[in-house]
Amino acid sequence: MKTISKIVILFIMIILSDNGCKNAPSSEPASKDDFNYFVEQFEDIRILKYNLPAFESLTPGQKEYIYYLSEAALAGRDILWDQNFRYNLLIRKTLEAIIESYSGDRKSEEYKAFLVYAKRVFFANGIHHHYSSDKFNPGFSKEYLVSLLNGSDLSKLPGDLGQRVDKFALFLTQILFNDDLYAKKVEQREGTDMVAGSASNFYELVTQKEVEEFYASKADPKDPRPVSLGLNSKVIKVNGKVTEDVYKSDGRYGSAIDTIVKWLGKAASVAETEMQKKEIALLIEYYTTGDLRKWDEYNVAWAGNTGSMVDYINGFIENYEDPLGMKATWEAIVNYTDLEASKRTAIITSNAQWFEDNSPIQPQYRKEKVTGVAAKVINIAMLGGDCYPASPLGINLPNADWIRKEVGSKSVTLANISNAYDKASQGNGFLEEFAFNAEEVARVKEFRTISDALHTDLHECVGHASGKLADGTDPNALKNYASPLEEARADLFALYYMTDNKMKDLGLFPDMKAGEVAYDDYLRNGLLTQIVRIKPGKDIEQAHMRCRSMISHWAYEKGKAENVIEMVTRDGKTYVKINDYQKLRTLFGQLLKEIQRIKSEGDFEAGKKLIEDYGVKIDQKLHAEVLDRYAKLNLAPYTGFINPILVPVYNTDGKITDVTVEYTDDYLGQMMYYGKNYSFLPVKN
Ligand code: ZN
Numbered sequence: 036m037k038t039i040s041k042i043v044i045l046f047i048m049i050i051l052s053d054n055g056c057k058n059a060p061s062s063e064p065a066s067k068d069d070f071n072y073f074v075e076q077f078e079d080i081r082i083l084k085y086n087l088p089a090f091e092s093l094t095p096g097q098k099e100y101i102y103y104l105s106e107a108a109l110a111g112r113d114i115l116w117d118q119n120f121r122y123n124l125l126i127r128k129t130l131e132a133i134i135e136s137y138s139g140d141r142k143s144e145e146y147k148a149f150l151v152y153a154k155r156v157f158f159a160n161g162i163h164h165h166y167s168s169d170k171f172n173p174g175f176s177k178e179y180l181v182s183l184l185n186g187s188d189l190s191k192l193p194g195d196l197g198q199r200v201d202k203f204a205l206f207l208t209q210i211l212f213n214d215d216l217y218a219k220k221v222e223q224r225e226g227t228d229m230v231a232g233s234a235s236n237f238y239e240l241v242t243q244k245e246v247e248e249f250y251a252s253k254a255d256p257k258d259p260r261p262v263s264l265g266l267n268s269k270v271i272k273v274n275g276k277v278t279e280d281v282y283k284s285d286g287r288y289g290s291a292i293d294t295i296v297k298w299l300g301k302a303a304s305v306a307e308t309e310m311q312k313k314e315i316a317l318l319i320e321y322y323t324t325g326d327l328r329k330w331d332e333y334n335v336a337w338a339g340n341t342g343s344m345v346d347y348i349n350g351f352i353e354n355y356e357d358p359l360g361m362k363a364t365w366e367a368i369v370n371y372t373d374l375e376a377s378k379r380t381a382i383i384t385s386n387a388q389w390f391e392d393n394s395p396i397q398p399q400y401r402k403e404k405v406t407g408v409a410a411k412v413i414n415i416a417m418l419g420g421d422c423y424p425a426s427p428l429g430i431n432l433p434n435a436d437w438i439r440k441e442v443g444s445k446s447v448t449l450a451n452i453s454n455a456y457d458k459a460s461q462g463n464g465f466l467e468e469f470a471f472n473a474e475e476v477a478r479v480k481e482f483r484t485i486s487d488a489l490h491t492d493l494h495e496c497v498g499h500a501s502g503k504l505a506d507g508t509d510p511n512a513l514k515n516y517a518s519p520l521e522e523a524r525a526d527l528f529a530l531y532y533m534t535d536n537k538m539k540d541l542g543l544f545p546d547m548k549a550g551e552v553a554y555d556d557y558l559r560n561g562l563l564t565q566i567v568r569i570k571p572g573k574d575i576e577q578a579h580m581r582c583r584s585m586i587s588h589w590a591y592e593k594g595k596a597e598n599v600i601e602m603v604t605r606d607g608k609t610y611v612k613i614n615d616y617q618k619l620r621t622l623f624g625q626l627l628k629e630i631q632r633i634k635s636e637g638d639f640e641a642g643k644k645l646i647e648d649y650g651v652k653i654d655q656k657l658h659a660e661v662l663d664r665y666a667k668l669n670l671a672p673y674t675g676f677i678n679p680i681l682v683p684v685y686n687t688d689g690k691i692t693d694v695t696v697e698y699t700d701d702y703l704g705q706m707m708y709y710g711k712n713y714s715f716l717p718v719k720n
Pocket of ligand 1: 494525
């Protein structure tokens with residue numbers, strides 16, 4: 036699963052310092068401070084690019100390995116397009132042909148509207164919105180579409196479509212403009228036939244009932260290690276009989292799968308370890324046969340391989356786009372370990388006992404022996420399939436429950452992607468709008484990257500790992516309040532140490548101001564800005580948000596007598612001002628002590644009261660003000676990324692000796708390039 040939900044991705048740009056559990060920002064590459072992360076914005080989309088920190092310091096072998104895996108990550112692009120909707124590939128080829136050859140006026144408003152539409156379709160890997168799943172409104176007229184088709188060279192389209200423009204135009208206008216046709220990619224309303232109502236291409240000529248009966252007959256409820264039934268196939272009817280068209284070499288999507296397999300084979304030949312070679316061989320066997328037992332066998336091998344510098348994801352993995360939650364879309368990423376960030380987490384982890392022994396909780400609830408958890412921080416080298424261009428921020432796989440239980444899972448945070456979000460959001464006006472003054476803006480800009488990273492490290496590596504239960508306490512005693520309280524415990528542990536001299540002694544801080552920035556960001560978010568996610572009149576429900584609201588409002592109220600935190604109103608706008616950082620730290624320590632007690636003793640009532648009193652309700656007047664200020668910033672809620680270009684360097688024998696990285700700002704250009712060079716499925720008309 037993608038551990039950062041699409042909702043969080045959607046808002047991560049808004050809540051700049053919103054580090055959920057699995058969202059570690061990156062260490063900053065020293066020489067790349069002037070990297071230009073922002074590329075362009077259209078409709079509700081913002082396009083960024085990410086960089087590859089310390090890629091040069093990988094060995095030539097590792098780079099070659101990454102290169103082959105990256106080609107495999109791009110090779111399956113067409114599969115996703117076809118899975119999203121049966122006519123997506125034909126429509127994409129048509130858009131590409133128009134962009135390439137249209138001979139009419141390219142400066143007109145209608146052509147500009149067409150280009151925006153095309154960019155949105157490229158972003159969504161199809162004609163439905165990647166998040167809402169609604170079919171796009173083209174933004175230009177049917178008549179204009181016809182004139183675009185007439186003014187373009189359509190000779191490369193399949194069959195004789197190029198010669199029958201009138202007929203083709205009629206067909207295309209029906210699909211793009213008829214609101215009743217293919218309106219939603221994924222229909223999940225109860226009481227409807229979700230299979231018939233979804234435009235996604237996992238089922239054909241079958242009803243939801245037929246599909247459910249088909250898989251019910253195949254399931255073996257007694258199998259302790261069940262396969263992921265239906266994961267890699269389309270359900271169709273042959274001679275009136277319901278059957279599966281399996282994704283495999285000589286089956287559905289075979290020509291794209293064979294190309295993926297070709298590159299995986301090259302990757303295996305230069306893999307870092309024997310273990311990886313065996314693992315890739317299993318993946319190839321699965322792709323070749325479509326055998327879901329092989330897929331599980333591969334995943335067991337992949338999950339067990341945690342030590343390597345280079346890693347990847349490649350397969351039919353997430354089932355969000357199937358209304359019945361079985362069929363997986365194709366996705367891929369290639370990544371390498373962020374050594375700088377991993378050094379940082381190693382320092383914190385190796386001092387875990389010191390943090391535990393000095394924590395402000397009651398001594399009887401401290402752990403005598405605490406081992407920190409090393410969270411793996413990675414950098415993405417290539418995004419593909421359903422991870423491109425909209426990327427997750429954290430990934431936790433494999434998905435099969437029995438493998439997670441027996442072997443475990445790999446959990447990673449995507450450092451360079453998070454960093455691009457952070458950096459691109461600087462200067463979008465959000466911080467300037469909500470920070471108390473210019474001095475705070477400057478301080479946050481200077482120290483936020485390191486401050487965010489350390490907060491996340493402390494939260495993940497020692498915060499969650501600290502403390503213990505009293506003898507006999509039911510670990511499930513806190514029930515529905517367990518999750519926000521546990522997040523609060525980890526957050527407070529981090530906040531408490533953020534302004535401790537130990538951080539400087541360990542060489543983790545360039546300046547103690549970095550710790551103060553953590554407080555600025557946390558309270559501004561908890562008291563003010565995080566509620567831009569919430570619709571007027573609604574309560575806070577999400578666990579991380581409840582945690583932040585609770586900590587911030589509790590600290591505000593408890594510090595009121597000494598004016599520790601001030602809510603300042605200026606020109607009708609509310610700001611948060613911290614007057615005393617050390618007193619605030621003491622308050623964080625007190626709350627940590629209380630929440631540890633609540634957890635250790637299983638004090639449900641006290642935990643419930645904290646969350647309900649401070650974490651749930653929103654001041655309606657303040658909410659309206661914040662929403663209004665946010666709306667005026669006109670920020671795009673969805674973000675996606677342009678990939679870097681990996682260029683192999685060959686010697687005279689044709690062997691790869693190095694791989695260099697190039698970056699491009701041309702979003703449309705990359706889409707056209709991929710359309711030309713990574714299209715491996717035939718298009719039927
Ligand atoms: Zn957490």
